Amino acid sequence: MITTDNTHARTGTGISGIWELTSTEGTEGLPFHNSIKETLHLDVDGETPQMVVSGTWTLHRLTLHWIAKLEPIGTNAWKGNIFYKDGDVSMFPYNFVTIEAQGLTLRNAKVVYSEGATPLRTAHFTWVNQYFYPVEFEYDTEEGITPVLAIDTHAHPNHPANLPREELSIESVYRRAGFDVKLSTGNSVVPLVGAGNDVRWSDAEMHDAMQVHWSQYSNNPKWAMWVFFASLHEEGYPLGGIMFDDIGSQHRQGTAIFNNSFISNAPENDVQPDAWVKRMKFWTACHEMGHGFNLAHAWQKSLGNPWLPLQDDAEVRSFMNYPFAVQGGVPAFFQNFEYRFSDNELLFLRHAPERFVKMGEAEWFDDHGFKHQHTMMHSTFKLTLRVNRETNRYEYLEPVCVELKLSNVSKDPQIVNKDVLANIDRMTIIVKKNGGKAKQLLPYVHYLQEIEKEVLMPGQTMYSSIFASVGNKGWLISEPGDYLIQVAIHLENEDVLSNELMIRVEPPIDRTEDFLAQDFFSNDVARTLFFDGTKSLENSNNILRTVAERLPHRKVAVHAEVALAMPLMKPFKLLGQDKIIHVTPPQIEEATQLLKPALLERSHVAANTLGHLDYHFYMDRLSESIAAHSNHPEGALAVQNKLLQTLTERKVKPVVLQEIKDKQLMYEKLGPGTSVR
Structure with a gap:
């Protein structure tokens, strides 16, 4: 029954x-x-x-x-x-x-x-x-997507023997945690206007959608959360959900669930694949919404800033733990999962100071605890923090991009998560100005991703980049002076600590830079640079245009032009206040004109300030956009030719150069008037 x-x-x-x-x-x-x-x-x-x-x-x-x-x-x-x-x-x-x-x-x-x-x-x-706090949920759904808001707890045979059979809703989960849950009258299906086949969402599009949504409310903390059920993130299948920590002045008030991601595919030979998928989608929604209540992952309790000294628990059966990360994987997790939060999490939800839990107050992962890094005397890995430039001196206003290099220094192959250098949730990044307090870089957005493993052979390396200037509390690197940057990544058996990287920010060269800094070092500009552009924060775009026009030969102009151009390279989705998703077509010529002086004419300056990894990334996006939307593959080939020339002259590894040559060959085979979709 x-x-x-x-x-x-x-x-x-x-x-x-x-x-x-x-x-x-x-x-x-x-x-x-x-x-x-x-x-x-x-x-x-x-x-x-x-x-x-x-x-x-x-x-x-x-x-x-x-x-x-x-x-x-x-x-x-x-x-x-x-x-x-x-x-x-x-x-x-x-x-x-x-x-x-x-x-x-x-x-x-x-x-x-x-x-x-x-x-x-x-x-x-x-x-x-009988409840400790009131809260209101609003569910909006992309047209064509069916959200899972409730499940039959016995629909899948893999469940605890003593688990009651019931129709369990998201609201019930949070009522049992102690919240008086109400549903907003604004729940709606959001139509897609002109999206065509492109229904994947970028971070910038999701950020703009949540900016627009929360602009309809007062800029005050409130017990309210917006949940948007969408199809796919632009990263595709491996990304199941995201939670935005900072939407304007709001914190932890918006999350998105991607229904067509890895959570939609049951394992082969599963006895009840439909029930498996519904259960996974339901768990994902409750998990991401839990972050909105400032709950950390089960293995992250000891990170952040202390409210109570909590212990990490990688095996706990809680909405805040990953089913695929416990021993035995998803079957072992759900065999003992009672659709609840852990006791430590309930203690936080019901009894922590209200400002720690309430949406719009403390930033995500604030007030949870911090421990010393668990580093090993003879580490299996070496983590190198570096910049690809002649000196560690940065121009005033120039954002700081650094490169992470993880090397297997042992004699044996090592298994690591494929996203080990991209998942900031499993890192501690510290930025400290000389004479000031150390600050932790916390991202604006948090991801629920499928865990994919990769074998790192002895001597093999992995690379990634970090945009170190900004975090969800604004600018970390802005004023002239010396800064120390250091990173620790948290692996299953050890923490790997990087070297200390010292950089210097030079003073402004004239009054123009000093004057522009008053607008440039704003939270809106920080978010725009972090998300590679925006179409909703027009004031931020105007500031970046002014910077690019008045400081064309300074390195900050490269970053400004990239942020202005990126939203123009693809169909861009905007959630209007009419609750309709409007799609603007790509503007390839305008994007190319913006990036031509930044990435092509001053290619070495761009590679210097963006770093080799990000320069490669943006040049690839430009060539792919030209090939896909302009029917001029020769233009895409010219971009790849310039990329190859620049990185060859900068003595980048042969394996990277070969990847560029392979893409060149693909564009060479395309005739005029054809496109790549």
């Missing part, structure tokens, strides 16, 4: 939930006690009780938050040690709390605060709500 969770109720005797202060007795150690507003989160029954109570005190503009672990001391009575305090702790001298639920309906509570064995203050509370 299938049961359906149609109610908003959580099970239990109804004591758990939020309580509000009604009166107090005793004032020792607490001035202004009559002015305090106080709430309790009592968590002793109902869904997965944590036997915890937390409280928030507000006195004018001062706030204090505390948490205690409880033990029963009688019927409907508990006592516990207050082990966590946050805020103005001078208001709160207590270290023990005793709670007794009273009355026939248990809707009143007597709370005694103590210092040691001495009771100092008694407070009386009344029960308000």
